[in-house]
Amino acid sequence: MSRTVILGAGFAGQYAALVLQHALKGKGDHKITVVNPFPKFTYIPSLIWVATDQLPVDKTQIDLAPVYRRLGIDFIQGTATEIHPDDDFVMVRTTEGPDERVDYDYLINATGPQLNFDATPGLGPDKGYTHSICSPPHAEATAQRYRELVERLETGDRARIVVGTGHGDCTCQGAGFEYISLLHNDLVDRGLRDQVELRWVSNEPCPGDFGIDGFEVRRGSMMFTSEDMARAVFRDYDIAWDTRTAVHAVEPDRMHIENAEGEYRELPFDFAMLIPPFKGKPIRYVGRDGRDLGGELTNKAGFLKVDAGYGKCYEEITADDWPRTYQNQTYPNLFAAGIAFAPPGCMSKPCASPNGTSISPSIPRTGYTSELTGKAAALNVAELIQGREPCHSASLAETAGMCIASMKNSWTRGTAAVIGIHPIVRNNGLYPGHGRNLDNSAVEMGLAGAWLKKGLHYAFLYKLGAKPLWRHIP
Ligand SMILES: Cc1cc2nc3c(=O)[nH]c(=O)nc-3n(C[C@H](O)[C@H](O)[C@H](O)COP(=O)(O)OP(=O)(O)OC[C@H]3O[C@@H](n4cnc5c(N)ncnc54)[C@H](O)[C@@H]3O)c2cc1C
Numbered sequence: 001m002s003r004t005v006i007l008g009a010g011f012a013g014q015y016a017a018l019v020l021q022h023a024l025k026g027k028g029d030h031k032i033t034v035v036n037p038f039p040k041f042t043y044i045p046s047l048i049w050v051a052t053d054q055l056p057v058d059k060t061q062i063d064l065a066p067v068y069r070r071l072g073i074d075f076i077q078g079t080a081t082e083i084h085p086d087d088d089f090v091m092v093r094t095t096e097g098p099d100e101r102v103d104y105d106y107l108i109n110a111t112g113p114q115l116n117f118d119a120t121p122g123l124g125p126d127k128g129y130t131h132s133i134c135s136p137p138h139a140e141a142t143a144q145r146y147r148e149l150v151e152r153l154e155t156g157d158r159a160r161i162v163v164g165t166g167h168g169d170c171t172c173q174g175a176g177f178e179y180i181s182l183l184h185n186d187l188v189d190r191g192l193r194d195q196v197e198l199r200w201v202s203n204e205p206c207p208g209d210f211g212i213d214g215f216e217v218r219r220g221s222m223m224f225t226s227e228d229m230a231r232a233v234f235r236d237y238d239i240a241w242d243t244r245t246a247v248h249a250v251e252p253d254r255m256h257i258e259n260a261e262g263e264y265r266e267l268p269f270d271f272a273m274l275i276p277p278f279k280g281k282p283i284r285y286v287g288r289d290g291r292d293l294g295g296e297l298t299n300k301a302g303f304l305k306v307d308a309g310y311g312k313c314y315e316e317i318t319a320d321d322w323p324r325t326y327q328n329q330t331y332p333n334l335f336a337a338g339i340a341f342a343p344p345g346c347m348s349k350p351c352a353s354p355n356g357t358s359i360s361p362s363i364p365r366t367g368y369t370s371e372l373t374g375k376a377a378a379l380n381v382a383e384l385i386q387g388r389e390p391c392h393s394a395s396l397a398e399t400a401g402m403c404i405a406s407m408k409n410s411w412t413r414g415t416a417a418v419i420g421i422h423p424i425v426r427n428n429g430l431y432p433g434h435g436r437n438l439d440n441s442a443v444e445m446g447l448a449g450a451w452l453k454k455g456l457h458y459a460f461l462y463k464l465g466a467k468p469l470w471r472h473i474p
Contacts, residue, residue, distance in 0.1 A: 012338025012374035013110030113278035122250030166274030168246030319397035414450025
């Protein structure tokens with residue numbers, strides 16, 4: 001019998017649990033335990049609709065307990081606080097009772113990001129003055145503030161809205177891009193758009209970089225880039241923008257920003273949604289002697305190191321440095337997937353202002369990518385359980401990435417940008433020139449995309465709820 005513990009029931013952890021349960025079916029008595037602080041899975045990509053007051057939050061969630069009961073997976077509602085890799089156990093804080101020790105033979109850390117609002121004074125909804133779309137309670141609170149703003153606009157007020165990233169090292173610009181596009185279209189529909197100045201503030205080198213070094217697709221004999229796309233959208237939607245910009249501090253009605261030239265400015269706002277930087281969840285890695293193993297096992301941001309080529313600068317990192325198996329190299333029974341694994345570096349070129357401020361987008365990991373890494377980790381655990389070596393690979397320098405950016409949420413008048421790139425990380429060895437296979441890269445914008453975006457919402461909730469034939473949904 002083997003015991004696998006999966007920390008986190010997001011895209012990576014939930015998919016890993018389903019894939020592992022399926023891989024071990026009929027192969028003996030194996031125990032899988034999922035630890036997650038909340039009893040529900042949340043389809044985070046749809047929080048952009050929650051935060052624009054277009055979808056109730058419960059429509060983005062499914063209950064985990066019935067899924068696990070059906071599949072024979074154990075569930076602990078709690079938060080992992082310590083991992084003891086020398087002694088193979090995790091300490092879990094539950095809402096009731098004392099901390100629980102959970103022993104494992106294999107562990108997959110899929111705990112996602114810690115929203116690091118503290119990195120920028122005044123950032124975030126709890127201790128600061130900006131809103132967030134990154135968690136269900138944040139998205140609901142943002143919807144409430146947006147409703148209040150709309151009421152003010154309806155009395156004839158004017159407003160300045162700023163959307164983007166709240167620190168020089170942020171990621172997840174795509175979600176911000178969706179949010180500002182949705183706000184624009186919602187305000188147009190309400191007849192209020194003329195009363196609002198919309199501004200995009202981001203650490204990306206240029207609009208449309210999205211922290212993935214942008215992308216390009218062929219249009220007949222022409223090349224079309226993500227920068228062309230984002231600039232066209234911003235011009236069409238009358239959105240002003242500041243890119244290569246770090247937010248230093250936020251006050252109740254203004255934010256202090258610095259650009260790559262080292263120029264400081266103040267940006268006034270009435271409503272701001274800024275994505276925070278991400279770091280690893282505050283889980284301690286404790287050695288047998290009580291030693292803190294964090295410095296050895298995690299990168300500076302606190303994400304767990306796996307089989308990547310670490311310690312190289314941006315220019316030195318090659319496709320081979322991107323992890324394949326997601327197995328930690330010190331403790332072979334330890335894996336990390338989704339946002340929880342430490343990447344070898346950035347995809348977009350890092351930059352520092354003359355004042356030394358880092359303005360360098362971190363690498364984003366989408367839901368689909370998180371699932372792929374969770375699947376690879378789960379299948380590799382299954383190999384180890386059966387006495388074989390990990391052989392399942394999900395290198396970001398080899399796998400395709402897919403994302404649909406919702407810009408207007410409507411069955412009849414909606415629009416979304418459907419983006420497919422291959423591979424996610426530029427691989428100049430395989431694809432000299434652009435580092436990507438342009439025959440497999442595409443972007444389309446329109447109503448069909450809006451339908452697809454809605455379709456994905458239902459498809460993912462169906463698949464991650466392990467409904468019949470879930471395995472056949474990619
Ligand atoms: C607003 C927004 C919009 C997005 N839109 C898209 C999109 O359109 N398409 C797309 O592909 N991606 C999108 N993404 C990115 C996508 O949501 C992430 O890639 C994905 O959620 C990462 O999955 P994960 O499993 O690594 O982390 P998460 O989804 O964050 O899951 C981590 C899980 O671990 C749990 N956890 C945390 N700490 C602990 C602990 N100590 N112990 C146990 N469990 C713990 C959490 O509660 C959570 O359930 C969006 C992200 C945001 C924020």
